[in-house]
Amino acid sequence: MKALVWHGKEDIRYDTVSDPEIEDPRDAIIKVTSCAICGSDLHLFHNFIPAMLPGDIIGHEAMGEVVETGSGLNGSLKKGDRIVVPFTIWCGECDQCQRQNYSLCQRSNRKADMQAKAFGYPTGGLFGYTHLTGGYPGGQAEYLRIPFADRTQIKVPETDLTDEQLLFLSDILPTGWQAAVQCDIQPDDVVAIWGCGPVAQMAIRSAILLGAKKVVAIDCLPERLSMARAGGAITINFMEESVVERLDEESDGKGPDKCIDCVGMESHVTPSLPDTVMDRAKQMMMMENDRPHILREMIYVCRPGGVLSIPGVYGGLVDKIPFGVLMNKGLTVRTGQTHVNRWTPTLLRLIEDGTIDPSFVITHNVPLSEGPEMYKTFEKKQDSCIKVVLKP
């Protein structure tokens, strides 16, 4: 089959690879009909996430049609079923799954020992990501093996909805949703969201759906800011105005009640923000993993007693976090990979009843064979690229 394969820093190739096979009775194999490039795939592209191997198939946003099933699925899936694949693999039986903390599944990470050495305790397995999270082959491919397929799937009901409307149930829609839910949004809340990439666009819509009084989105790219405004946000272009002053203004001098970091480890580097230059220099010399400018800014601007929600991906060690400010302001920090299936019933209902149509975020829809070029286009933000869907 054909697949997008990681070969090293900035080196994604459209390779021919062997087909996946059923390995466990709870496996299923799908023929991928649509998949997407995620912002966190760029962290792999930039080689900022450790424990990747040349030859790893990447991608964790995929959907398709079941073509083969293991013997242990107990009728939960059959050939021909149309499913969306959540990026977090979960067993449904362990203590964390019982608590609906699916991304923390205690059984799905097949490299749990390795991750435990680095993290203390392991988390769940992820598709198309580092070997720290299981090293499972990803979904930017023609076929995908799904472990624990009786649980790790979102079966699509008989519907006229297109792949483009459903695909983002795999990651960015529930990730944006969980980011907003983590804020426990109240009707009089001012919610500030850093970044206007795909997850942030979903977080903006989620905050609106959850009734926030005001949503403020921060970025520097005009096309992304225009999309954020369309979704109901007030926008701040951090290259043109002071984020701190504008947020103060928008929150009547109190600071935003809830802050969401949808940027993560690769915050924008610009000489007007000296800490970002210092972070980049240290990152280049392997003295720091991540560039945590957004964390610093959120801690500084958030209203005392407020909430910081962090769906943005961080990989390891960060420097110069004003923890004294965090502590003295009594901020609550909530973060984590997304418990995708926990939010599926709500989000699927919102799509089915026409409240939200997540396909608004797609700017490029191209064949899988153009994947290597689209990684470049997405990385460089060329052609106003915000979200790429690939068709195998």
Next chain:
Amino acid sequence: MTLVTDMTQSIAREPGDPEVVETGHSSLTGLDKAARALGWFSLGLGLAEVFAAGKIADTLGVEGKEGLIRTYGVRELGAGMMSLSLNKETGIGSRVAGDALDMATLLPVLMSSRKKGNVLIALAVVAGIAALDTYVFTALKKENARSEPPRDFSDRSGFPGGVQAARGAALKNFETPRDFQVTTREDQPPVPRLPAI
């Protein structure tokens, strides 16, 4: 050490996983590869200038200038690291500036050196590399530019019924789960307020 060894041994693909049969085209362009080659060249030259400054000074007939050569070596190492990083444009740009500095330093030496032939060869090599650096820098800037005007996505709300209708719409069928709640609920005892004096 055991931890590192254990982790290294664990990083291996599982036997059943798909393997590459034939490799295809890559996201890595010719310019990316050229930038990397120049980056490695910078690192090599930088190391030579730092650790063999005496030999270089002798070859160029500029004994006593070892400190300056080592300083230029450190500059080369910095340019090399940047050229190999994601900020390759900055790295190659700093190489172009370094080439100009090298030539400005070598030209006066041509008059005073007792090994004018070697200095001439060095100048020719620097001029050739400067041309290559300039080409790669210019081409990289063009390849990575956001040249098109940004698109306007003002019509993409994602809410078929409009933003106003969507505001709070999820609350009809959704309540924040208890393990995600931060704020006291109406059906719970409120946080007591300090009575007015």
